[in-house]
Amino acid sequence: MNTRALLPLAMLLTAALSQNEISNLAIRRPKSVGEQCSIITRPSDFRLSITRSMDETGHWTAQVQLNQGENLRQSDESRPWQVDLKQTTKRCGLYKSAQIVATLTEPCATSPPSIPPEYELFPGVGYYKFHETPKTWDEARKICEEEGAYLAIVNSKKESQIFQNLLSSATTYRDFLLLGFHDRFVEGEFVTIFGKPLGSTGFIRWHENEPNNDGDEDCGSMYPDGGLNDLPCSQKQPFICEREI
Numbered sequence: 001m002n003t004r005a006l007l008p009l010a011m012l013l014t015a016a017l018s019q020n021e022i023s024n025l026a027i028r029r030p031k032s033v034g035e036q037c038s039i040i041t042r043p044s045d046f047r048l049s050i051t052r053s054m055d056e057t058g059h060w061t062a063q064v065q066l067n068q069g070e071n072l073r074q075s076d077e078s079r080p081w082q083v084d085l086k087q088t089t090k091r092c093g094l095y096k097s098a099q100i101v102a103t104l105t106e107p108c109a110t111s112p113p114s115i116p117p118e119y120e121l122f123p124g125v126g127y128y129k130f131h132e133t134p135k136t137w138d139e140a141r142k143i144c145e146e147e148g149a150y151l152a153i154v155n156s157k158k159e160s161q162i163f164q165n166l167l168s169s170a171t172t173y174r175d176f177l178l179l180g181f182h183d184r185f186v187e188g189e190f191v192t193i194f195g196k197p198l199g200s201t202g203f204i205r206w207h208e209n210e211p212n213n214d215g216d217e218d219c220g221s222m223y224p225d226g227g228l229n230d231l232p233c234s235q236k237q238p239f240i241c242e243r244e245i
Helices: 019-023 137-146 157-168
Strands: 003-005 010-015 046-054 060-068 082-092 095-105 120-122 126-135 177-182 219-222 228-231 237-243
Touching: 126 137, 126 157, 137 177, 137 237, 157 177, 157 219, 157 237
Parallel strands: 177 237
Antiparallel strands: 003 095, 010 060, 046 060, 082 095, 120 126, 126 237, 177 219, 219 228
16 A cells, blocks of 8 residues: 555545635645744645635635646546545744645555456456357346346457457357347437447447348347347347456
8 A cells, every 4th residue: 555645636625724724825844943934835746726615604615626747647546545634723923824734545456356257358358258148139138237247349349359259159149249239219329238329439330231220120239240230139149248357
């Protein structure tokens, strides 16, 4: 575990200060005997901004925001940091100053989520499990969710090639591979199982003359050559469940 002082990525700290404290807020270093009450400044990789307001009880509240500079190391924003905030108030003649010290503790590296059996890791892409036993689109989606995964979505040419290779390994059904998109809501407007437009996936390559909605085809699939296709949701085909890295 690494502890760093004042190392936020884009964090928001809120402290209740008096009006005088807000007016004279500064980061100071300890003064030696006889040293004057001057603010000591030095180049910093941080920007400090304060927004203050008065609440219904007449107390002033200061919102202190610290922003990271370009020279600081990027960190994993997916896990929360532990924040310890200490405030001290000092008087120097007629003036009052406040010192705020924030200590952020970087979270421990967590172990990757446990992956169910039979999932294969493709480095830099994801974890996949090929289900050769044909299922309907809804059955396939449910099975993936029960495994803590989701019906696979193509996001890149590399991922498309992985799916083609998996489908080619099938010993029985090789016509199509069910994928996690559909146009059940509005005909012709394909969305992923997460409700996002299919165009947002980053990779679309429809098979020739597809989609064509031939016979009420509302669910997504893929030809063995990687071309996308729409087919009846009741049609049983092999499928892939996906877990992200």
